[in-house]
Amino acid sequence: MQIHSAMNKNIWAMILLLGLAACSKDFLDRQPKIELTTASALATNENFQTYTWKLYDYISGYGGTPEYMVSQEYNSDNMIQGNVGQQSAYMNHTKIVPNTGAVTPYLVVSGWDFSYIRQVNVMIDAIDHSQMSQEKRDHWRSVGYFFRALRYYDLLAAYGDVPWIDHALTEDSTAVLYTKRTPRETVAQHMLDDLEWAHAHIGDGNPDGKNTINQACIELLISRFGLFEGTWRKYHGLEQADIFLQACKTYSEKLMERFPAAMPNYNAVYNSQTLSDQPGIILYKQYAPNLTDHAWGPKSIGSAAGSTSEVTRDAVDSYLCTDGKPISTSQVYEGHQNMYDQFRHRDNRLYFTVEPPYKVTVGTPNSTWSYTSNPKDAEYIQLMESLMKGYPLTLQLPFCLWSTSMQENAITSMCPVFASYNPTNDIAGATRLGYLFWKQWNRFPLDGNNNSTTAYPIFRIGEAWLNYAECMFELGLFNQQVADMTINKLRPRAGLPAMEVAHIGTDFDLNRDSDVPAILWEIRRERRVELMGDGFRFNDLKRWKKGTYLNKMQLGLYVRNAAYGNKLSIYGGGSEGYVQFFPKPLGWEDKYYLEPIPSQELLLNKNLIQNPGW
Amino acid sequence: MYAIYFNKFVQLRRCIRQCLLIMKLTTLLIVLTMLQVSAKSFAQQVTLSERNSSLESIFNSISTQTGYDFLFIRKTIKKAKPVSIDVKNAELRDVLQEIFDGQPLKYSVEDRSIVVTSSEASVATSKADALQQMDASGKVTDEGGNVLQGATIRVKGKTTGAVSDENGTFIVRNLLKGDVLVVSYAGFATQEIQVNGTQPITVVLKTDQKALDEIVVVGYGTQKKSDVTGAISTVDIPSVLGNRPISTLSSVLQNVVPGLNISIPSGQPGSSTSFNIRGATTLNTSGNSIVSGAPLILVDNVPFNGPLNMIDPNNIATITTLKDAGSAAIYGGRSAFGVILITTKKGLKNQKPQFSISSQVSFARAGNLPDLASPEQFLQSLSDMGTTTFWSGQNVALWRQLYDSIQANPDQMPASGVIYRGQGYPVRRTNPIKDLMGGTVPHVQNNFAVTGGGKKTTYRFAFGNTHEKGIMVPDADLDHFKRYNVASSFKIDLTKWLTAEVEQGYYNEITSKPSDQGFVYYVAATYPSLLPITDSLTANSGVKGINGSPKNIATLSGAQAYKTSDLRLTGRAIVKPFDGLTITGDYTYDNLQSNETYYNRLISVVNAMNFNVSNFGKGIYRLSNQSTLYKSLNIFANYDGRWGDHHANFMVGYNQEENITSGDLISRTNMTNPSQPSIANATGPIIAGDNYASYALRGYFSRINYDYKGKYLLQLNGRYDGTSNFPAGRRFGFFPSGALGWRISDEAFMRSFSPVLSNLKMRVSYGSVGNQNIDSYAYIPIMSGVTPGWLTGTTAYLTSFTTPGLISSNFSWEKVQTADVGIDFGLLSDRLTGSFDLYQRDTKNILALGAIPLPALLGASAPLQNSASLRSKGYDIELTYRNRADKKVQFSISASLSNNKAYVTKFSGNPNKLLNTYYEGQQVGEIWGYTTDGFYSVGDFEEGTLKADLTGGTLLPNIPKFQGENPNPGDIRFKDFDGDGVVFNGVNTKGNSGDLRIIGNSAPRYLYGLRGSVSYKHVTFSFALSGVGKQDLALANTLVLPTYNAYSTIYAYQTDYWTPSNTDAYFGRLYDKGSGNQKFNQRMPQTKFLQNGAYLRVNNLTLDYAVPTAWLRKIALNTLHVFCSLENPFLFDHLPKGLEPGLTSQGEGMQYPFLSKTSFGVNLTF
DSSP states (O other), rough: OOOOTTTTTHHHHHHHHHHHHTTTTGGGGGOSSEEEEEEHSSSSSSHHHHHGGGGGGGGGGOOOSSHHHHHTTSSSSSSSSSSSSSOOOTTTTOOOOSOOSSSSSOOOTTSSSHHHHHHHHHHHHHHSOOOOHHHHHHHHHHHHHHHHHHHHHHHHHHHOOOOOOOOOOOOHHHHHSOOOOOOOOHHHHHHHHHHHHHHHHHOOOOOTTTOOOHHHHHHHHHHHHHEEEEEHHHHHHHHHHHHHHHHHHHHHHHHHOOOOOOOOHHHHHHHHOOTOOTEEEEEEEEBBBTBOSOOOSHHHHHHTTOOEEOOOOOHHSSOTTTTSTTTTTOOSOOOSHHHHHHHHHHHHHHHHBOOOOOOOOOOETTEEEESSSSGGGHHHHHHHHHHHTTTTTSOOOOOSSSSTTSSSBBBBBBEEEETTOOOTTTOEEEESSSSSOOOOOOOOSSSSOBBBBOOOOEEEEEHHEEEEEEEHHHTOOOHHHHHTTHHHHHSSSGOOOOOOOGGGGGTTTTOOOOOOOOOHHHHHHHHHHHHTTTTHHHHHHHHTTGGGGGOOEEEEEEEEEETTTOOOOEEEEEESSEEEOOOOOOOOGGGGGOOOOOOHHHHOOOOOOOOTTT | OOOOOOOSSSSHHHHHHOOOOOOOHHHHHHHHHHHHHHHEEEEEEEEEEEEEEOOOHHHHHHHHHHHEEHHHOHHHHHOOOOOEEEEEEHHHHHHHHHHHTTTSEEEETTTEEEEEOOSSOOOOOHHHHHHSOEEEEEEEETTTTTTTTOOOOEEETSHHHHHHHTTTTEEHHHHHHHTTEEEEOOOBBOOOOOOOSEEEOEEEEEOOOOOOEEEEETTEEEGGGGOOSSEEEEEEEEHHHHHHHHHOOOHHTTTTTTTTEEEOOOOOOTTTEEEEESSSOEOOOOOOOOOOOOEEEEEEEEEEOGGGGGGGGGGGGEEEEOOOOOHGGGGGGTTTEEEEEEEEOOTTEEEEEEEEEEEOOOEEEEEEOOOOOOOOHHHHHHHHHSSSSTTTTEEEEHHHHHHHHHHSSSGGSSSSEEEEETTEEEOOOOOOOHHHHHOOOEEEEEEEEEEEESSSEEEEEEEEEEEEEEESSTTOOSSSSEEEEEEEEEEEEEESEEEEEEEEEEEEEEEETTTTTTHHHHHHHHHHHTOOOOSEOOOOOOOEEOOHHHHHHHHSSSSSEEEEEEEEEEEEEEESSSEEEEEEEEEEEEEEEEEEEEEOHHHHHHTTTTTOOEEEOOOOOOEEEEEEEEEEEEEEEEEEETTTTTTEEEEEEEEEEEEEEEEEEEEEOOOOSSTSOOOOOOOSSSSSEEEEEEEEEEEEEEEEEEEEEEEEEEEEEEEEETTTSSSSSSSEEEEEEEEEEEEEGGGGGEEEEEEEOOOEEEEEEEEEEOOOSSSHHHHHOOEEEEEOOOSSSOOOOOOEOOOOOOOOOSSOOOOEEEEHHHHEETHHHHHHTEEEEEEEEEEEEEEEETTOOOOOGSSSSSOOOEEEEEEEEEEEEEEEEEOOTOSSSSEEEEEEEEEEEEEEEEEETOTTTTTSSOOTOOOEEEEEEEEEEOOOOOOGGOOSSSOTOOOOBOOOTTTEEEETTTTTTEEEEEETTOOOEEEEETSSSSSSTTTOOEEEESSSSEEEEEEEEEEEEEEEEEEEEEEEEOOEOOOEOOOTTOOOOOOOOOOOGGGOEEEETTTTTTTOOOOOGOOOHHHHHHHSSSSSSSEEEEEEEEEEEEHHHHOHHHHHHHTTTTTTEEEEEEEEEEEEEEETTTOOOOOOOOOOTOOOOOEEEEEEEEEEOO
């Protein structure tokens, strides 16, 4: 071997140098530059504020999938979704044990899903290692407790006993992961203790800005949860109901002091672009064009013939008449055989919730219309006009859809329009039962798209009043004074006289469930009507142990079938009667009071025991 | 001064190859050839008018006119007298006689060359002559007379030498008489020739059967193919590419290399593709899907990170696929799933500039579009489903009446629709899919290259451009792919021991597609054959607006365009301090820039199905930039030594890589001028974001190759590799591999078989490689910024963080162990060659999130853990047959076949074998489904319980039903295997899956490819086919099932559905707008609707005509090919029309089909 003479030392030195340059020690140590690590992310008050914004998304408002409020009502006797096969799973026995429950992109309210609990616990765990003052630490712990209780409320309502998890787990937390469920009593007590602690320690006023969690929000949650747990225990034969009813009473009272009045127009609660600074609004979800919008707009409400949200006749019948009496005893009720008559002299909230009947002559182009020769056909058009004075972009008749203004596009010639019989070829608003749920029907924004930006009222004083009225009754403390502080504050805007407790006797409503005391029946009626479509009814029925209400046929309008080309299905057959769409419910089963735990979870954790009946 | 003179302008390789040039002449040969040549070729016409010209300039003229080369030594013709001649269209023979008349020269004609030699007898060499320095020139050919380019000519005992050029010729200077030239060429036996005089030498090399010395590129070096012990396939790209009208590497390689799987999910020009070697490799990090991981791709030994579409196949010389650990492991932590080595074309030393130009034009169209049912069938299906009103109000019965009455009076047929009582009804038969994608579009491809080299240098410069229009609304030009690329390389021997090389590559591509392509597909896939396709439409309200047909939406919704460019520079130094030792160092800088502009224009249209005015698009304009900066350094040394029968090669090296990606994004809504979108001229809130990630790798590696007599082969590799993707302390791993080979055909006892069995080698390899292909920072619990839905105002988003994921404490390398046994063989003097490989690949300690199912109480996905194992087993077969080179008709055919099965061998966290995740023993691709057992009939229900519309009945007691569902007649009934009366999935475990069974497997099996060519004289026909032998597909979408969703349409092959009068149908009962029981009967994975995914695709047919050389000389060309090619002309498969295996759904089941192209092109060199 002969080394080239010209190959000098310099070359070797260069190669060596290159090699050395490459050998810098931290070459393989790469740290993220944009993402934060837990240590750096949760230190200051601002950090906690930033992290916590995400927790607000549990409050879905008009929701992603499914819509939080309306979809909950499809399970109840209030509403249906008028699609083949969409009958409540609790009615036609299609509710089955799911295989998995865990992490899904969308958190299902009643799902066996603890990802949100973890999100909150990560924040609570980080408080002790933060650089904040004790005051701020207490504040964020309070906010964390609030959100954790908010999720546990849904878990408790769905499953009864649920594992109580108060810190962020890892895969090594086997003692918790593979344990038994925590008894309902313990979970509920933890929730109440946490909420009361939070109430005492959360920052005063609105430390995180307008429309954020504050003392009032905690009061509302205790009011809601206290009533739920108290009545559940009472009607399901569990002990210590009064602790929770008492908590409901105490905190509802605090809240009622803060919020002496409600928004004067029921429609405005559901059809406003913002609820900022409105009387009685405790917390609301804000939407804004180009930022966050929702799809619960005119398109969803009336578009696809036959898959609309509809109210049942049973729910329509629960609205009082203008003499303050139910339809069974009212002097002004004009009967159910004709929709015009049925809707006359009723609680205004009925018109705000269910599209009233009308008929017009549609012109050419079909964005124009004129009254028919029959003045009756115009009655509710004019009524809505007067009720909507000042609110021109909501709940207006005649119904029209897909347009950027109220008059730009095809007008629906009448209400009701049935999906199965539509000779007038009306484009929107066709239903199965005749009662279109149009509570949130509006034109915000005016872009003809399905991008709605109506604000959603999450916590409002109306609910607190109803909670209070009911818990006072359950505590044996309901009287005229309580009625005046609560229900009678809701009545004026409904166009109803005040509730007079002394006048409510066993014959006040002939259709009353005889198990329920007459006054309680009226309190529950007020709750059902005021909160129609807001997602409370199914949980209410469960806590009252009234699942059997789902055994009622879900009927619609009373019709003469000949007027509809004999295309409608009449309950019980015959040429006239109530419209039916879904078959007779197969009957409530007691196991439905508690949801089934997913089968995979039972396999993974032998200590988990399935809820009874599943 | 000595020289061989060739015509300066005419270098036609193919012609020269056919020449038989022999320069050591014998008189006999001269006579024979002269007779032969004069008989056929002397009819050449020559026109000359010269006065006292040098013989050389006359040669030049004749050469130009006739194409004949003159071969002579300049010294010889110095003695020649000047010549005067004046002839017109004279015979060449006569002209030659005239100019050689009285000269001290004689000449002979060899095919197309005229060899000029001295007519004087050789003068006896004196001593002075012997010491006189001289030059030797000559030509290297094989036994068939084909010139050999790149043969090495060394002077024995000296450092001088040369390399034969494109014509096989060489010159070696400053020789002494008696010097010995050693001529060697890969695959041929080395020859030694003594230099005795100045006569041109012709070296005829004999093929070396023993060596079969094709050189194969392997990791950090090259190897003789005969010495290879790993599973390596090499593809010569120019021969595979041929003249096909394709611009991307992935299309070239489909089913060419057995075991190299290429998925092209869309036929859209510029769509991305992916490579994989030998199927399923690992689990994705979410642990919820098995992935076919990508191999490491290197261009000229440096990892290539850009999209593969960027590489112009015209710049590639070979592609080598390293399939087993034995050969791939030297590349360390990124090579676990194989390596693809791309070698680019380079220049050659002592080569005159050679220019090549190719240009082709194609006409492309969709070969396979879905077939909509007729309007009659569509309207009939609506009434069969019980739909009375469609969309927002069309009365179905009325619609049918209107349609029928218009058909009866076709002259009154309106182009769009009829408006009746305020509701529009479309009534004209149309084909909206064809309207969107039915066009024929041009594709153009041009390439230019020049290569060459001097004594110490080589160079290549190439430029190419491609412009492919997509078929989606070609007039709007939103769907296209354009690419420009410039590549150059330059190499110089600075000293005898130091060579420097610079390589540069620049690519620039633009892909564009309609911004709301998903919506366009939705409209196209779901609208019936009644959809108006006019430009404008009158709405129900009487307002005239843009028709919302798929074509118009695609045209008006704006574009999503990506501009990607990549600049890559490599500097390399090759040092050879002494014989046998080579040290190579290279440094590469690669900057990939990608820029996206996206504009989803807000358009107001008249909805073509309901005639209402509606808006599409969000008016968002978005700009984003992404940059990847990659730097790599390689230093490695090779030492090659031979000690008697022992031969060894040692290699040791160091590698480091650094990769930084960063990007930003900004978007805004509300354009003040929608036709000129920009961030500055928008009024919506500004939304911006950024990203950054970096990783680094460092490895030390070594390899030893040893062979004894070239028969017994051994290779050992080791690599110590570190990566930043793991926590400190767990970053490094050592990964060894080894291989053995035995050339059985070289054994004495095999000699008797050699006439038939010309080559036989057995090889076996085993290795373990770490896989570090996971996201950067996966071991650090991080919180990323997110935008919550909660707002505190109405003008800006809030910012929040994600919750950090769980990080496992045991977190390290996945290990991939591959065993490979292979045979290489050659039969019939290697006319038939082939190889067969059998392998098993175990991926162990797979890092996967959620791979271990943990209780939902955890509230998070299970952390990344080394928790699963996967095994794939399979084989690759490769066969090639070429007929003998002396046959008139030349043909060759190559076939490849590969097959594998993969199993989950460990999934420790799922002892219950839950079916919603993986379980031990599972075969990859398993499809679980129900077994179809006909339809429910009216007789299955208690009499009198069914309503008039055949719903709501009570099932007879012994009839099974699906859990939680209430069937009606016409619904699909499933087999109730356990006889419990309820069809369901039990607890969804392998052990208790209720009535669920494995009904098929979606993994493609028996992937095959077949290529071949036949040529006769100047015409060559070639073909390429590929296919899959077996695959099951559980497809559920609009194109497969009728009215899959509300308002989906039906296709021509979906009209056989159940109705009370058609109970023997293929599809089950349909419900209004896809609702009702359809979801649990039609859409359930089940035996009946399992599709057969096997197919055979004719990828290409090409007819090539090589214009004969004699004509080319006149226009100063070397070669000229004209060709016509059909790309994707035929597909034989089992899927419904409009669906192609391998393509992914672009929306509602609809795909962007592969394009069928007819192309014409020319290809020339000079």
